[in-house]
Amino acid sequence: MAKRGSTYVCQSCGHEALAWSGRCAGCGEWNTLVETAPAGAPRGKRGGSRSRGPAAKPVPLRDVAMPEVERLRTGVAELDRVLGGGLVPGSLVLLGGEPGIGKSTLTGMALGNLLASGAKVLYASGEESAAQVRLRAERLGTAALGVPAVAETSLEAVLATLEAERPQACVIDSVQTLHAEGMSGAPGSVGQVREAATAVMEAAKRLDCAVVLVGHVTKDGAVAGPRVLEHLVDCVLFFEGERERHFRTLRALKNRFGATSEVGVFEMRAGGLVEVEDASARFVADASSAPGSVVLASMEGTRPLLVEVQALVAPTEIVPPRRIATGIDRNRLAMVIAVLARHGGPSLAGADVFVNVAGGVRVDEPGADLAVALALASAHRGEAVRDADGRPAACFGEIGLTGELRGVAHADRRVAEASKFGLAPVLGPAAGEGLTGLATAATLRDALRAVKARAKLSKMPRAA
Numbered sequence: 451m452a453k454r455g456s457t458y459v460c461q462s463c464g465h466e467a468l469a470w471s472g473r474c475a476g477c478g479e480w481n482t483l484v485e486t487a488p489a490g491a492p493r494g495k496r497g498g499s500r501s502r503g504p505a506a507k508p509v510p511l512r513d514v515a516m517p518e519v520e521r522l523r524t525g526v527a528e529l530d531r532v533l534g535g536g537l538v539p540g541s542l543v544l545l546g547g548e549p550g551i552g553k554s555t556l557t558g559m560a561l562g563n564l565l566a567s568g569a570k571v572l573y574a575s576g577e578e579s580a581a582q583v584r585l586r587a588e589r590l591g592t593a594a595l596g597v598p599a600v601a602e603t604s605l606e607a608v609l610a611t612l613e614a615e616r617p618q619a620c621v622i623d624s625v626q627t628l629h630a631e632g633m634s635g636a637p638g639s640v641g642q643v644r645e646a647a648t649a650v651m652e653a654a655k656r657l658d659c660a661v662v663l664v665g666h667v668t669k670d671g672a673v674a675g676p677r678v679l680e681h682l683v684d685c686v687l688f689f690e691g692e693r694e695r696h697f698r699t700l701r702a703l704k705n706r707f708g709a710t711s712e713v714g715v716f717e718m719r720a721g722g723l724v725e726v727e728d729a730s731a732r733f734v735a736d737a738s739s740a741p742g743s744v745v746l747a748s749m750e751g752t753r754p755l756l757v758e759v760q761a762l763v764a765p766t767e768i769v770p771p772r773r774i775a776t777g778i779d780r781n782r783l784a785m786v787i788a789v790l791a792r793h794g795g796p797s798l799a800g801a802d803v804f805v806n807v808a809g810g811v812r813v814d815e816p817g818a819d820l821a822v823a824l825a826l827a828s829a830h831r832g833e834a835v836r837d838a839d840g841r842p843a844a845c846f847g848e849i850g851l852t853g854e855l856r857g858v859a860h861a862d863r864r865v866a867e868a869s870k871f872g873l874a875p876v877l878g879p880a881a882g883e884g885l886t887g888l889a890t891a892a893t894l895r896d897a898l899r900a901v902k903a904r905a906k907l908s909k910m911p912r913a914a
């Protein structure tokens with residue numbers, strides 16, 4: 451039963467209802483009703499004119515006072531970089547990710563470092579008991595063991611603790627476990643989560659405390675929770691990777707105080723998360739250079755990253771055949787398969803197709819198209835993509851629907867990164883012409899031809 455006073459507001463049309471129902475009576479949309487707490491201030495009469503407050507005086511932006519904010523450096527370099535230089539006091543950061551990915555580990559490490567650097571911190575855990583939090587901290591070292599922690603699921607208690615302790619940085623793990631007293635609904639329901647986040651944000655701004663809200667998201671982001679908070683918070687970080695693998699990437703989906711293009715790469719070890727500074731070296735060293743494997747010169751934010759794209763093509767009787775993509779977008783895979791069939795590549799209509807970005811990394815950029823296409827063609831032919839010296843070949847580029855190869859951002863940095871690891875020349879779109887170490891192709895057909903020619907070269911016996 452709803453508690454007295456709260457209403458259910460449709461998130462798509464604004465219709466208000468007194469009880470929850472699956473379908474909005476106003477617009478007919480499903481699952482759009484969200485419990486909303488009654489506003490504290492009495493409202494004006496319906497339809498009556500609004501009372502007028504004093505007028506605000508607009509100020510030209512150049513005259514707006516801009517106080518220098520000292521950021522709180524978490525000491526986890528990759529996290530600081532993704533945040534745009536550290537936590538901003540009074541800001542609210544949402545850290546999303548699947549369960550078990552390492553959110554508590556990351557925030558525990560950050561608070562430990564902040565504490566060691568003299569900041570006042572607080573860890574509020576609703577998910578685990580204090581003893582469980584301690585168990586993790588023991589793995590993370592002495593700094594993390596000094597972090598003051600409370601195990602609390604009541605929103606009111608957490609707010610009161612914030613008020614009493616006045617930390618400079620606080621982690622609430624997780625927002626789904628917080629329960630606001632004034633509202634019905636289980637912890638983790640959209641209404642509860644939104645209510646909790648709004649109250650925490652108000653406290654964060656007032657107390658000038660940087661708060662990191664941890665939130666669970668499933669793969670499709672469908673579970674009630676963090677997604678509804680994205681517009682509310684200052685910064686949304688997403689921690690992802692395959693739980694069974696070592697590598698994790700941290701990216702900013704939204705950041706009011708920095709760029710959203712930055713990505714941090716971590717590795718989960720026995721003693722916590724370790725920053726991977728030279729990720730390219732790892733991935734290239736692991737690249738198999740067998741048929742079906744291609745090195746992609748990708749960009750992770752502003753940083754070039756070499757990753758291995760692997761493909762397997764296997765004949766099948768199943769209709770429709772399987773298309774399984776790990777680490778790349780499934781729709782882009784379907785598009786690449788279609789373009790290959792029409793523009794000089796093999797038809798994969800009767801084959802199961804598996805594409806995987808090795809190491810559990812996710813590449814979300816159109817520049818991966820060419821690598822996927824070449825890996826598929828190579829897997830289909832059973833011929834490795836190598837350069838004249840037998841090393842794995844690197845490439846990048848977006849594939850258009852008419853089979854053309856389109857330019858992508860930062861061609862120079864991609865080529866430079868590949869050259870650093872001896873993988874030049876890199877096969878890429880003609881838009882980056884003039885770069886040393888770049889072999890250009892105008893179309894997918896040209897690129898496939900170039901790869902075939904190279905394969906022939908590498909098979910020829912060398913003159914001594």
Ligand code: TYD
Nearest residue numbers: 549550551552553554555589719720721722
């Ligand atoms: P955790 O931070 O609890 O994940 P989340 O808060 O996102 O649910 O940790 C996830 C996994 O990491 C857990 O299964 C154990 C593992 N782990 C390590 O491998 N090394 C470590 O030092 C720690 C603390 C955890």
Ligand code: MG
Nearest residue numbers: 553554577623
């Ligand atoms: Mg956790």
